[in-house]
Amino acid sequence: MTGFPTLLYKEVLRFWKVSFQTVAAPVLTTLLYLVVFAHALEGHVQAFPGVSYVQFLVPGLAMMAMLQNAFANSSSSLIQSKITGNIVFILLPPIAAGEIFGAYLIASMVRGLVVGIGVFAATLWMIPLPVPNPFWVIAFAVVGCGMLGTMGIIAGIWSEKFDQLAAFQNFLVMPLTFLAGVFYSMHSLPPFWQAVSRLNPFFYAIDGFRYGFFGQSDVSPWVSLAIATGAFAVLSWSTLLLLRRGYKLRH
Amino acid sequence: MAFAVEARDVEKRFGGVRALAGVSLAVEKGEFFALLGPNGAGKTTLISALGGLVLPDAGSLAVMGHDVQRDFRAARSAVGIVPQEIVFDPFFTVRETLEIQSGYFGLRDNGKWIDELLDRLALASKARANMRSLSGGMKRRVMVAQALVHRPPVIVLDEPTAGVDVELRQTLWSFVRGLNAAGHTIVLTTHYLEEAQQLCTRIAMMKEGRIVALDSTANLLASFSERVLRVKLARGSLPPELEAGAVAAPGGWWRVPVEDVAHVESVLARLRAVGAEVASLEVAEPELEQVFVKIMRREDAA
Numbered sequence: 001m002t003g004f005p006t007l008l009y010k011e012v013l014r015f016w017k018v019s020f021q022t023v024a025a026p027v028l029t030t031l032l033y034l035v036v037f038a039h040a041l042e043g044h045v046q047a048f049p050g051v052s053y054v055q056f057l058v059p060g061l062a063m064m065a066m067l068q069n070a071f072a073n074s075s076s077s078l079i080q081s082k083i084t085g086n087i088v089f090i091l092l093p094p095i096a097a098g099e100i101f102g103a104y105l106i107a108s109m110v111r112g113l114v115v116g117i118g119v120f121a122a123t124l125w126m127i128p129l130p131v132p133n134p135f136w137v138i139a140f141a142v143v144g145c146g147m148l149g150t151m152g153i154i155a156g157i158w159s160e161k162f163d164q165l166a167a168f169q170n171f172l173v174m175p176l177t178f179l180a181g182v183f184y185s186m187h188s189l190p191p192f193w194q195a196v197s198r199l200n201p202f203f204y205a206i207d208g209f210r211y212g213f214f215g216q217s218d219v220s221p222w223v224s225l226a227i228a229t230g231a232f233a234v235l236s237w238s239t240l241l242l243l244r245r246g247y248k249l250r251h
Numbered sequence: 252m253a254f255a256v257e258a259r260d261v262e263k264r265f266g267g268v269r270a271l272a273g274v275s276l277a278v279e280k281g282e283f284f285a286l287l288g289p290n291g292a293g294k295t296t297l298i299s300a301l302g303g304l305v306l307p308d309a310g311s312l313a314v315m316g317h318d319v320q321r322d323f324r325a326a327r328s329a330v331g332i333v334p335q336e337i338v339f340d341p342f343f344t345v346r347e348t349l350e351i352q353s354g355y356f357g358l359r360d361n362g363k364w365i366d367e368l369l370d371r372l373a374l375a376s377k378a379r380a381n382m383r384s385l386s387g388g389m390k391r392r393v394m395v396a397q398a399l400v401h402r403p404p405v406i407v408l409d410e411p412t413a414g415v416d417v418e419l420r421q422t423l424w425s426f427v428r429g430l431n432a433a434g435h436t437i438v439l440t441t442h443y444l445e446e447a448q449q450l451c452t453r454i455a456m457m458k459e460g461r462i463v464a465l466d467s468t469a470n471l472l473a474s475f476s477e478r479v480l481r482v483k484l485a486r487g488s489l490p491p492e493l494e495a496g497a498v499a500a501p502g503g504w505w506r507v508p509v510e511d512v513a514h515v516e517s518v519l520a521r522l523r524a525v526g527a528e529v530a531s532l533e534v535a536e537p538e539l540e541q542v543f544v545k546i547m548r549r550e551d552a553a
Contacts, residue, residue, distance in 0.1 A: 091303065092303070
């Protein structure tokens with residue numbers, strides 16, 4: 001562990017220096033979603049008994065923002081470093097693959113969590129939530145951000161151009177988050193789409209996260225945690241393998 | 252005793268291109284070594300392999316006796332590479348850039364050395380400036396500082412003076428000379444051959460992924476380059492026996508090959524004998540450029 005603390009510090013500082021764009025902007029976007037969907041759908045959708053639609057919406061939207069920002073952090077940092085060429089300053093020092101992985105991952109998780117905290121800070125005074133199980137809230141926030149931070153590293157390593165990264169974001173990350181039950185309970189879907197949703201690892205992150213707030217969920221939080229953690233583990237292992245082999249980084 | 256840099260049968264292909272076709276080379280500790288060759292000869296690939304940016308298909312490389320793959324931490328700690336392209340991270344200031352780079356090598360309290368680097372590279376006034384705001388020459392100097400934050404025993408400069416003004420070039424070379432005098436091994440690539448001739452004690456020339464010449468600068472100059480007497484006549488003409496070996500140059504100059512200074516005397520005597528009057532003359536010392544051109548042509552012919 002020589003370069004890890006500094007690389008982590010640099011990655012956090014990188015987004016923090018432009019926090020207006022990397023934290024404030026996604027919080028605002030999330031609030032806009034909240035206002036628009038709450039207005040349009042309040043009274044039409046009853047997800048959980050005893051939980052208003054607006055309340056139901058907040059954790060899902062917060063998690064969506066967290067996932068997207070965790071992904072954006074590692075992927076944009078890597079692609080920018082690759083395209084501008086300053087990635088050499090990370091590749092030339094004696095930093096091991098595991099250290100690079102850990103630093104990019106944790107910085108992504110920090111960004112995701114900060115955005116999540118921002119969303120709750122902005123909404124809690126209007127929309128109070130019960131939070132009977134804070135353990136689940138924290139566990140799913142961490143695992144969800146970890147999963148997407150790792151995916152961001154893979155996307156950043158794989159992409160050679162910004163439009164390739166944008167494709168990854170628009171055709172994989174966006175659909176998976178939007179169709180992960182942010183706006184509805186999975187039980188409201190026809191059986192086929194319920195089955196499809198169960199293949200989406202993001203769904204478990206959001207469903208389990210919501211359990212922490214309401215004590216209710218579509219799937220047992222233990223199952224969700226196992227699946228989300230499993231997905232995170234597989235992604236992490238693959239990422240480490242890519243980094244060790246120097247895939248698209250060391251030619 | 253281990254070499255500062257050692258390459259053994261290093262091969263690398265990029266698709267159909269053989270960037271390195273079996274390069275072996277050893278640089279002694281404390282040497283000022285030049286790696287010369289035309290564009291695409293494989294110099295940058297070799298340097299990249301030394302820094303672990305390129306993974307060779309075959310062969311091995313070591314820095315200060317540490318294999319760059321197996322013992323990458325020790326190898327990379329022992330070498331500072333200044334990349335050829337100007338690259339920088341636009342999020343940070345000059346000082347932050349150097350502090351972060353120190354941290355990558357596990358150095359937490361490197362302030363004093365950073366101050367010294369900033370001072371010696373004339374960057375002190377820009378320490379708090381964002382990297383984006385610097386001129387190209389200043390960015391280049393920051394890159395040199397970045398490669399030196401960990402005081403590496405081996406310093407590799409990949410065309411550090413390409414597109415750099417005269418003043419900076421001189422500052423840079425006096426700085427690098429000082430580092431060499433202090434015991435650092437310097438490996439340099441450049442297209443300015445007079446720089447290599449002045450600075451380097453030993454030279455390797457590469458072409459198409461191979462080393463085509465490797466010797467001390469003095470030996471290369473002695474065996475491939477000749478002294479030339481440049482002479483301009485006010486009156487008369489060259490005697491036929493001199494004209495046969497001479498080459499006409501623009502402005503009425505003749506280039507007459509000579510072996511040494513004593514030979515100059517006999518050339519002048521022959522000119523006097525035919526009644527020619529010398530307007531101007533100079534003895535040109537051997538030039539690395541001639542050596543380079545001859546070696547590259549020889550390789551083309553082979």
